[in-house]
Structure formats: C-alpha cells, structure tokens
Amino acid sequence: MWKQKLLKYSKSEFAFVSNPNDNSQIYHYDGIVFDTYICFDINVDYLLSALQVERKLDKEHQFAEVELNTQGYELFYGKEECFYTHYSPSELQPYYDNLHPVLITPFPLVPAKLTVIDGNHRVCKQILEKKTTIGAYYVLDGAICLSLMTQFQICLYCFLFDVSRIIYNTGKISDGNIRNGLYIFNSNSSMHIALNR
Helix, strand or coil: CHHHHHHHHCCCCECCCCCCCCCCCEEEEEEEECCEEEEEEEEHHHHHHHHHHHHHHCCCCCEEEEEEEEECCEEEECCEEEECCCCCHHHCCHHHHCCCCEEEEEECCEEEEEEEEECHHHHHHHHHCCCCEEEEEEECHHHHHHHECEHHHHHHHHHHHHHHHHHHHECCECHHHHHHCCHHHCCCCHHHHHHCC
16 A cells, blocks of 8 residues: 555655745755655644644644753753754854744654754754753654645655554554554545645
8 A cells, every 4th residue: 555655646746735935944854764865844834833723722732842851962852862953153143042942853763863843043052051951842743744845755754654653563562553553544644634635
C-alpha cells in the first residue's frame, strides 16, 4: 500500500496544502534516511495559526505546552535532546528576547531527538542570557503532516512515522494495536485529510 501511495505522489508539484504565500515562514528539514536524502518543508505560519485556533477551541490536542531545560548550550525536553540552529550573538536582535514559546517536534526514525522548528533565534538569545528553562509547544506529528508543502512530503513523512511506530513498538504492544496506530490504515488520519484537501 505504501509503495503505491509513494509512487503516486512522487511526481507531485508543490500542492500548497498549507496555503503559503511569499511572506510565509517555512522551516526546511533535511537529512539522510536509509542512505537516501530526504527533505520536509514545514509551513510554520500554518502551525502558528492552527495553534491559535486549537487554544480557542481546545479540541484537537495537536500541541502540548512543555518546558525545555538548558544545560550549557544544549537543550533538553526531559531526557530528550532538542536540536536547534545556533546563531552567533551578532545575529541576535534585542527583540529576540520576547518569551513566546518556541515550537518543537520529533522527526520520523529519530524518536529520542527533537528539533526546534520555530524560535531558534529566541532559544539562542535565552541561552546566551543563561535562562535555565524555555517555554515550548510540542507539536505532534498529525499537525506537522497538515503543514507540509507537497503531497509527496506528506506521504514520505507518514510512511517514516509508520516505520518508526513498527520498529519501536514491536514486542511492546500487540500487533493489532500497532496496526491501529499506523497512518496507512487510518482513513481518518491527518495524512488522509491532507491528501484529500
């Protein structure tokens, strides 16, 4: 099933599923998975809008308010390391010290690592000022799925999360529960919502 879906969307152009415009803030995440270069473009403006709506409606629960801890120049959520983009002091403006929570998320196949996808300048500024805690919103994979820029990125992201769920849950929970948690079998998942917009 995944092979058919990935092949179907492999040639997809930018679908603009999250309605970016020329001023949209896009977080670009790339890396190597299974010896293959992958990239995801996340519409941060879409996530921030969704966060505002969720806070008013309090029903989707795609964002969890959390606190990050600093240790020197490292950032952690509990024991999970949180990567962020390091900026030099000369790149940090005075207004970067506003304390709006940053956005963090895990990426597929790297469950013990988180990434700051919005607020990297603020994190650097607060670490420079020796703050020991930083407010954040933990963005769940369903919200990230809805903010991705192409149909292929959506499929690839969800495929990798399904692989992660299988790898890290085998032997811990029943096969039936693993299957029920996979994107590919859930017709109500954010992947299907995003692909059918």
